[in-house]
Amino acid sequence: MRWSDFESADCPIARALSxxxxxxxxxxxxxxxxxxQRFDGFQAxxxxxxxxxxxxxxxxxxxxxxxxxxxxxxxxxxxxLLSAKGKALNSVMLMLGEWGRTAVDGQPETQVRHRHQTCxxxxxxxxxxxxxxxxxxxxxxxxxxxx
Amino acid sequence: MRWSDFESADCPIARALSxxxxxxxxxxxxxxxxxxQRFDGFQAxxxxxxxxxxxxxxxxxxxxxxxxxxxxxxxxxxxxLLSAKGKALNSVMLMLGEWGRTAVDGQPETQVRHRHQTCxxxxxxxxxxxxxxxxxxxxxxxxxxxx
DNA sequence: ATAGTCAGTCCATAAGTTAAACCCACTTAA
DNA sequence: TTAAGTGGGTTTAACTTATGGACTGACTAT
Numbered sequence: 001m002r003w004s005d006f007e008s009a010d011c012p013i014a015r016a017l018s019x020x021x022x023x024x025x026x027x028x029x030x031x032x033x034x035x036x037q038r039f040d041g042f043q044a045x046x047x048x049x050x051x052x053x054x055x056x057x058x059x060x061x062x063x064x065x066x067x068x069x070x071x072x073x074x075x076x077x078x079x080x081l082l083s084a085k086g087k088a089l090n091s092v093m094l095m096l097g098e099w100g101r102t103a104v105d106g107q108p109e110t111q112v113r114h115r116h117q118t119c120x121x122x123x124x125x126x127x128x129x130x131x132x133x134x135x136x137x138x139x140x141x142x143x144x145x146x147x
Numbered sequence: 148m149r150w151s152d153f154e155s156a157d158c159p160i161a162r163a164l165s166x167x168x169x170x171x172x173x174x175x176x177x178x179x180x181x182x183x184q185r186f187d188g189f190q191a192x193x194x195x196x197x198x199x200x201x202x203x204x205x206x207x208x209x210x211x212x213x214x215x216x217x218x219x220x221x222x223x224x225x226x227x228l229l230s231a232k233g234k235a236l237n238s239v240m241l242m243l244g245e246w247g248r249t250a251v252d253g254q255p256e257t258q259v260r261h262r263h264q265t266c267x268x269x270x271x272x273x274x275x276x277x278x279x280x281x282x283x284x285x286x287x288x289x290x291x292x293x294x
Numbered sequence: 295a296t297a298g299t300c301a302g303t304c305c306a307t308a309a310g311t312t313a314a315a316c317c318c319a320c321t322t323a324a
Numbered sequence: 325t326t327a328a329g330t331g332g333g334t335t336t337a338a339c340t341t342a343t344g345g346a347c348t349g350a351c352t353a354t
Contacts (some may be wrong), residue, residue, distance in 0.1 A: 003170065005194075006174075008253065010257050010258055010259055011177070011244075011247075011258070011259045012243075012244040012245070012246075012247030012248035012251070012253075012258055012259065013173075013177045013240060013243050013244040013247055014174065014177065014247070015247040015251045015253055016243045016244065016246050016247030016250075016251060017173055017174055017177075017243070017247075019251065020243075021170060021173060021174065022169075022170055022310095023150065023168055023169055023170070023310095023311090026160075026164055026168060027153075027161065027164055027168065030158070030160045030161065030164075033285075033290075034290055038331080038332095039331065039332060039333095040330085040331060040332075043332095047152075048311095048312095049311065049312050049313070050312095050313095050332080050333080050334090051311075051312075051313095051333095051334085051335095052310085052311060052312080054332090054333075054334090072320095072331095074319070074320060075318075075319050075320065075331080075332080077330095077331060077332070085250045087285045088246055088249065088250050088285075089246055089250075090274075090283075090284075090285035090288070091242040091245070091246070091273065091274040091283070092239065092242045092243050092246055093160060094242075094274050094283065094288070095238040095239045095241075095242050095274065096159075096160050096163045096164070096167075096239050097158075097159040097160040097163065098159070098238070099159075099163050099235055099236055099238070099239055100158075100159030100160055100161075100162040100163030100164075101159035102235065103163075103232045103235050103236075104159070104162045104163060104166065106155065106159075106162055110157050110292070111157055111158070111159055111292075112157055112158045112159065112290055112291070112292060113290075113291050113292065114288045114289065114290055114291065115288065115289050115290075115291045116276045116278065116279065116281075116283060116287060116288060117287045117288065117289060118276075118279065118281060118287050119276060119278050119279035119281065121276065121278035121279065122278075122291070123276055123277075123278075123283065123288060124276070124277035124278065125274045125275065125276065125277070125283055126238070126274070126275055126277055127237075127238040127241055127242065127272045127273070127274060127275075128272065128273055128274075128275040128282075129263045129265075129266060129268065129270055129271070129272065130270075130271035130272070130273055131263065131266050131268035131269075131270075131271065132263065132265065132266035132268065134263075134265060134266065135275075136237075136238070136241065136263060136270065136272055137237075138180075138234045138235075138237035139264075140263060140264045140265050141237070141241070141261045141262065141263060141264065141270060142261065142262050142264060143180075143181055143259055143260070143261055143262075144259070144260050144261065144262045144269070145257070145258070145259060145260065170341095170342085185300080185301090186300065186301055186302090187299080187300060187301075190301095195342095195343095196342065196343050196344065197301080197302075197303085197343095197344090198302095198303080198304090198341095198342075198343075198344095199341085199342060199343080201301090201302070201303090219300095219351090221350065221351065222300085222301080222302095222349075222350050222351065224299095224300065224301070225301095
């Protein structure tokens with residue numbers, strides 16, 4: 001099976017992963033959320049090869065997740081910024097980080113955390129249901145078809 | 148840079164992705180959440196090659212995300228079940244699906260959704276802050292070091 | 295006996311990733 | 325005005341991973 005076949009899958013997770021599911025894309029986006037904007041920044045941070053970085057950035061721009069903003073002419077150079085679609089991935093990043101923090105072994109003291117500006121606390125994110133406002137537990141969800 | 152270098156990164160997202168960040172692992176886990184338990188099931192569903200499926204399952208078992216439970220002897224065959232650590236990925240899956248559903252184009256009618264059993268509604272998940280209970284928006288979080 | 299199930303393994307090819315070198319259009323320091 | 329630096333882009337060859345197909349093994353059902 002070709003990976004791009006998942007683009008048109010009925011499952012939104014498969015569709016998301018058809019865009020995000022390779023080795024580097026989510027790492028690049030993580031850097032975006034931490035404020036990295038330029039080719040060189042990603043390269044230095046990730047140690048990714050330039051060829052692949054070029055591909056991935058082009059792909060993300062193409063998918064509408066990042067937008068390019070020129071910050072100089074002659075030659076034109078771009079900042080890579082998160083679009084609305086890209087910023088919408090913040091929730092995924094937060095939960096991924098929460099899982100990494102609680103489920104993967106490591107030295108918790110040195111870890112990067114997030115702070116919730118509106119209440120001032122270090123953020124412990126959880127997933128809630130928009131209909132009832134309660135925390136969503138794995139045992140309480142069932143897959144279904146949209147009505 | 149070698150990918151495994153991220154295992155010990157200070158960033159929990161990088162650590163999570165060092166385990167989950169390849170082409171197939173998250174797709175396999177998605178299937179787990181949809182109830183797939185056996186080698187053949189993953190294979191049929193994903194069209195993944197057996198060699199890679201073998202590797203990925205072994206890796207997930209090794210990482211403590213899946214556990215093997217024998218369902219027959221002679222020869223021994225295993226179900227692959229989500230451990231507590233695996234089930235904790237539910238939040239990531241839900242937010243990934245929500246992003247795929249709202250941000251990636253497709254035919255919404257045919258899409259797989261989740262239903263929240265406790266309130267009966269089709270689930271629209273969002274991320275909330277454990278400290279204040281409010282929805283967490285991208286603009287309200289800042290990266291920091293753990294205190 | 296014969297075919298089917300449910301993997302696990304091996305292999306040659308195909309695809310993806312990498313580092314290194316080189317190019318380009320400038321800008322800044324000497 | 326020459327030299328070095330910046331912020332990339334391109335090419336190439338080596339290396340690593342993934343793939344599909346065939347083969348094996350230990351059973352089970354017909």
